[in-house]
Amino acid sequence: MQIYESLKHTTWECKYHVVFIPKYRRKALYVQLRRDLGAVFRDLAEQKECKVEEGHLKPDHVHMLLSVPPKYAVSSVLGFIKGKSAIHIARVYAGRRRNFVGQHFWARGYWVSTVGKNEVAVRRYIQEQEKEDQRLEQLEMAAL
Numbered sequence: 001m002q003i004y005e006s007l008k009h010t011t012w013e014c015k016y017h018v019v020f021i022p023k024y025r026r027k028a029l030y031v032q033l034r035r036d037l038g039a040v041f042r043d044l045a046e047q048k049e050c051k052v053e054e055g056h057l058k059p060d061h062v063h064m065l066l067s068v069p070p071k072y073a074v075s076s077v078l079g080f081i082k083g084k085s086a087i088h089i090a091r092v093y094a095g096r097r098r099n100f101v102g103q104h105f106w107a108r109g110y111w112v113s114t115v116g117k118n119e120v121a122v123r124r125y126i127q128e129q130e131k132e133d134q135r136l137e138q139l140e141m142a143a144l
């Protein structure tokens with residue numbers, strides 16, 4: 001039996017596969033930053049009553065399986081997560097303490113898809129993404 005989320009007057013299951021990238025797709029998500037961002041994303045999602053069910057940070061993009069209550073738009077939750085995490089990155093890693101007008105870490109857009117009944121497949125895809133990318137890179141090198 002499946003367990004659903006609930007609010008006072010609503011029972012729901014709204015899960016989304018989300019992908020977004022750093023600005024200019026630069027490979028900025030390296031070792032320490034990748035470790036810290038997972039916890040940051042989870043904390044920010046909890047502030048909007050959301051949950052990061054699964055996630056993987058690649059050097060040039062982020063995959064998340066995000067559970068969002070129906071009272072929030074996915075766009076507003078992602079805007080909040082991307083905005084607040086960019087401020088965190090600037091403060092912790094760039095040493096800035098004030099507001100940073102005009103400085104952005106994440107690119108403007110994102111990709112989102114509803115999960116529905118294929119949640120297991122989406123979870124597996126997110127977990128195995130790095131292995132698949134490494135396999136493709138090896139095939140490209142062998143072709144040269």
